[in-house]
Amino acid sequence: MSDPNCTPQLADSHGRVMDYLRLAVTDRCNFRCVYCLPDGADESEPHTLSLAQIERILRVLGSMGVRKVKITGGEPLVHPEIVDIVRLAKNSPNIVNVTLTTNGLLLDKLAPGLIAAGLDAVNISLDTLDPARFHYLTRRDYLPRVLAGLDLVLAAGDLAVKVNCVPTADSPMADLLALAGLAKDRRLHVRYIELMPIGLGQGLKGLDPQELTRALVATYGPLTPVSRQLGNGPATYFALPGFVGRVGFISAVQSRFCDRCNRLRVTADGFFKTCLHMDRGLQLPLADEAAMVETIRRAVRLKPASHLFNQDPQTPQDSPAPQAPRADQSADPLPENRLMSRIGG
Ligand code: SAM
Numbered sequence: 484m485s486d487p488n489c490t491p492q493l494a495d496s497h498g499r500v501m502d503y504l505r506l507a508v509t510d511r512c513n514f515r516c517v518y519c520l521p522d523g524a525d526e527s528e529p530h531t532l533s534l535a536q537i538e539r540i541l542r543v544l545g546s547m548g549v550r551k552v553k554i555t556g557g558e559p560l561v562h563p564e565i566v567d568i569v570r571l572a573k574n575s576p577n578i579v580n581v582t583l584t585t586n587g588l589l590l591d592k593l594a595p596g597l598i599a600a601g602l603d604a605v606n607i608s609l610d611t612l613d614p615a616r617f618h619y620l621t622r623r624d625y626l627p628r629v630l631a632g633l634d635l636v637l638a639a640g641d642l643a644v645k646v647n648c649v650p651t652a653d654s655p656m657a658d659l660l661a662l663a664g665l666a667k668d669r670r671l672h673v674r675y676i677e678l679m680p681i682g683l684g685q686g687l688k689g690l691d692p693q694e695l696t697r698a699l700v701a702t703y704g705p706l707t708p709v710s711r712q713l714g715n716g717p718a719t720y721f722a723l724p725g726f727v728g729r730v731g732f733i734s735a736v737q738s739r740f741c742d743r744c745n746r747l748r749v750t751a752d753g754f755f756k757t758c759l760h761m762d763r764g765l766q767l768p769l770a771d772e773a774a775m776v777e778t779i780r781r782a783v784r785l786k787p788a789s790h791l792f793n794q795d796p797q798t799p800q801d802s803p804a805p806q807a808p809r810a811d812q813s814a815d816p817l818p819e820n821r822l823m824s825r826i827g828g
């Protein structure tokens with residue numbers, strides 16, 4: 484595909500073009516979601532990228548072909564310079580789209596600044612509208628503030644808004660249906676993300692998406708597939724009768740979409756991960772741009788053809804087996820064992 488800006492494209496050794504960066508600006512978080520972070524204090528050393536380091540990472544990756552940036556964490560809004568980060572990313576050469584994924588807690592204070600800084604879209608992670616369930620899932624009582632933040636970004640007008648929910652086998656169906664109901668009268672999309680067996684997710688069971696689909700149809704009417712892509716990701720979207728917004732599904736485990744992977748991931752300690760699900764990558768030399776370019780080229784070449792979810796005992800066995808590692812991969816791929824809060828989703 485030709486690049487409208489005539490700047491280089493960053494292709495991996497499987498011919499996929501990488502133009503999308505997920506940048507974890509901090510791995511600290513003010514929630515403790517049951518599938519992501521253990522309760523109590525986070526024992527391991529927290530990491531936070533400085534504004535200068537972020538500026539360098541974006542300048543280098545922008546010059547190599549990255550066009551879209553998702554700012555993630557941990558919780559990105561706890562980064563003390565998050566508004567400056569968004570402004571910097573928006574003004575970074577070749578970066579055309581800057582979005583953010585957040586638990587929503589601090590949006591009530593930060594939304595105006597983020598919008599003024601040029602944020603293009605926000606994803607709010609929200610699994611329930613029930614206060615007791617919210618407390619159980621996040622170990623916090625902040626549902627009213629998250630909902631206030633959601634209202635604020637919706638009122639802001641042209642910011643694209645999505646609500647992301649990770650259903651688990653014990654999610655009350657009524658909760659999941661109520662979340663979809665947010666898209667009835669509001670200009671937002673609600674997406675259901677398959678639980679991934681990473682970190683604490685390995686000890687939980689996800690919900691069968693077919694079960695949810697049947698309940699959505701029974702409650703709201705037929706789901707009509709939407710062909711237009713909404714956003715940067717691999718979600719499949721559907722329209723529901725009389726709904727302003729869409730509902731979407733992201734099934735990284737069951738519907739493998741690795742052949743369309745365009746993603747790069749940099750964690751808050753400056754580690755370049757080659758795949759969400761693999762404990763493999765290279766440490767970026769954050770102070771040396773020329774060395775960073777070389778490291779990124781090497782790391783991109785190490786991107787695997789696909790994730791390893793289907794090799795895990797708790798994932799379905801009828802999916803096609805992952806391809807064997809290519810010769811340029813120096814060691815056997817290992818499944819990721821870090822907490823999701825250290826990767827950024
Ligand atoms: N704190 C921010 C948030 O919650 O949006 C950004 C970081 S969080 C790790 C990014 C996303 O990963 C969230 O939508 C969260 O629900 C999702 N996530 C965390 N653990 C997961 C798991 N085991 N499987 C699937 N998604 C997960």
Ligand code: SF4
Binds near residue numbers: 513514556823
């Ligand atoms: Fe924090 Fe996001 Fe993980 Fe929840 S999902 S614990 S908000 S990083």
